[in-house]
Amino acid sequence: MKRTVLLIFTLFIAIQSFGQAKYVFLFIGDGTGANMVNYTEFYKGAMEGKVGISPLIFSTFPVCNVATTFQYQGKVTDSAASGTAIACGKKTSNGALGVGPEGERYTSIAETAAKNGKKVGIMSNVEINHATPGAFFGHQKSRGNADQLIADMLADNFDFYGGCGIMKSNNYKTDVFEDCKNAGYTVCRNNDDFKAGYQNASKILFIPDKEHAVKDAIDRQNMKPGESICISDFVSSAIQFFMKDNCKQGFFIMCEGGIIDHLNHGNDAAGAVREVIDLDEAVRIAYEFYLQHPKETAIIVTADHDTGGPGVEVNPETIVNLQYQKHSIGKMTALLKEKMKEKGKEPLSWDEVASFLSEEMGMWSKFKVSENDEKYLKEIYEKTIAKNETGNVTDEYGYNHNAEIVAKAAQMVARNCGFKYTTGGHTAAYVPVFYIGPKPEIFSVKMDNSFFYNKIAEIARYK
Ligand SMILES: [Zn+2]
Structure with missing residues (x-):
């Protein structure tokens, strides 16, 4: 009798977890519209002597779709409003992070993941309290409230934060790294620090020092791995840190390729193309993880908006x-x-x-x-x-x-x-959505950026 009960219980648990994304990766290419991805693949193709494109890893995922990105009044979005829509599933005004247009507090998918007992990692190659990462822990009417965003970051108490730096105002008088240490974070300033510290750390803040500063991908072409920290370092560190005790509960990782947007604002096509390839390298690490845990891993790759409105007129x-x-x-x-x-x-x-x-x-x-x-x-x-x-x-x-x-x-x-920018600002062009993981049909309809919260909650079974 006992054995039958046990068997039924085991079966129940197995059915429960079937098709559940225990490990979720969300990659956001800031300012990476469909044409930016398209052009990067043409460039790769031409460089490899192929006719047409050579695909990025994420564009080979089984689901490829598009999403709209406008802010709550239908205007062209900024990264704060779009980050909020992606993170919280609700639209807001430009500049607002994790709150509605009237300042009402929203809940982010990262906060919901944490509430569901998941390990949470938030990382970007721009500052950790910049708009996109900030949307996952911040609750501020203005993305410029850097000091308050640091407080929000520590209040959310996520397991892993990684960024090129931490923004703070002149009013921030204390040592921000000391504040993070006092909040229980092991502070890593390079890969050696991480390797030495992660086993005994309970939470990690990975912000490179000057000698290992995050650089644009195009500017570190001749550097050795780890010499300039990149998002691949953050993603692999977060996985290693979370999996050190098998991570039975699962995790949620958001990784932003934030520099793409900055370079597109400056109409730096060659730089932006290298950044998209750099984002793809970070996705590769998640994809390798997926191959080890194919039934339980979901990877979403999308963008918060298009920047530069590029037209693509390729001549190989x-x-x-x-x-x-x-x-x-x-x-x-x-x-x-x-x-x-x-x-x-x-x-x-x-x-x-x-x-x-x-x-x-x-x-x-x-x-x-x-x-x-x-x-x-x-x-x-x-x-x-x-x-x-x-x-x-x-x-x-x-x-x-x-x-x-x-x-x-x-x-x-x-x-x-063949890469013709039409603006130095953002546009309302479609952004691509790539997905691999359980229940692909969920991502098989055209989306709006405010759909991600519910979709992720559904595949990961967050309550
Ligand atoms: Zn931008």
Whole structure:
């Protein structure tokens, strides 16, 4: 009799957990609309000598769909409103995090996961209290309330936080890392710290030090793994940390590729393409985990909104020219400034600037530059560098303050490579949704970003 009861009970538990996503990964490419993904695959294809595209790992997932992203009044969203919609399942106004337009408190899927006993990890390659990660623990009417977001982060008490840094205002007088330590976090500043500390840690805050600072993917092409911390480091660390005691309860991990948006604001196509590939590398780690736990793992990859509104006009012969851009526009601006400083009072000559652009982007040396394009760049040179000025180009979000000649040259090269930005802001274009995991039919209808909360709760059986 006892054995029958036990058998029935075991069977009941087995049926209960069948098709349940015990391990959930949610990846958000900030500012990564459908065309950004599409173009990255064309670039990969061209670089691998293939006709058409070479797929990113996440685009091979069995479900591929689209989502709308508008904020609560139907306007183009920012990352705070969209992050909130994804995290909390409810729309809000731009700038608001984890609260409604009137300030009413929402609950995030990460908070629900924690309430259901799951381990929770929130990570991004921008600051941990930036808009997208902040939407999973923050409850602020303004995304700019950095100090309050730190308090929200510690109040939610999640198991793993990772980011390039922590934003704080001048009013924040205490040492933020000490505050986190006092809240029970083991603070890791690089991979060695993590390896040394994770076994005995109960909660982890992973924020790299200066020597291991997060860099744009395009700017760390020649670096060794771990030299500049990236989202792959965060994802693999979080998995290792959660699985050290088998993680019977399961986990929820949100990982943001936040730099994609910043580079798209600056219309830095070559940089943004590398960031999408970098996001795909982080997804690869989750996918390898999925292969070990295929029945219990769900991976969702989506974006909070499109940035830059790129049009894609691919020519396989020219798209490969994008590979010659060695650094992000921001880094190139810094390098150009150094050159100007070295030269002293006398401005750089056109020839010197042209050889800089040739060295940094392959212009003239690797591919032809049309007469018109050269004329246009010379005009910018005359009104800026010839007067010993950089002529800063700034986007409305303030992420980029780039030298005009570098910014315009990079846009020009990208256009000739078939990637044409229509704006430096966000658009309402569809974002892609890729899914692998239990109950794929749940993700098989066109979505709105406010659907994710319920969909994740359903596949993971959160109450
Ligand atoms: Zn943005």
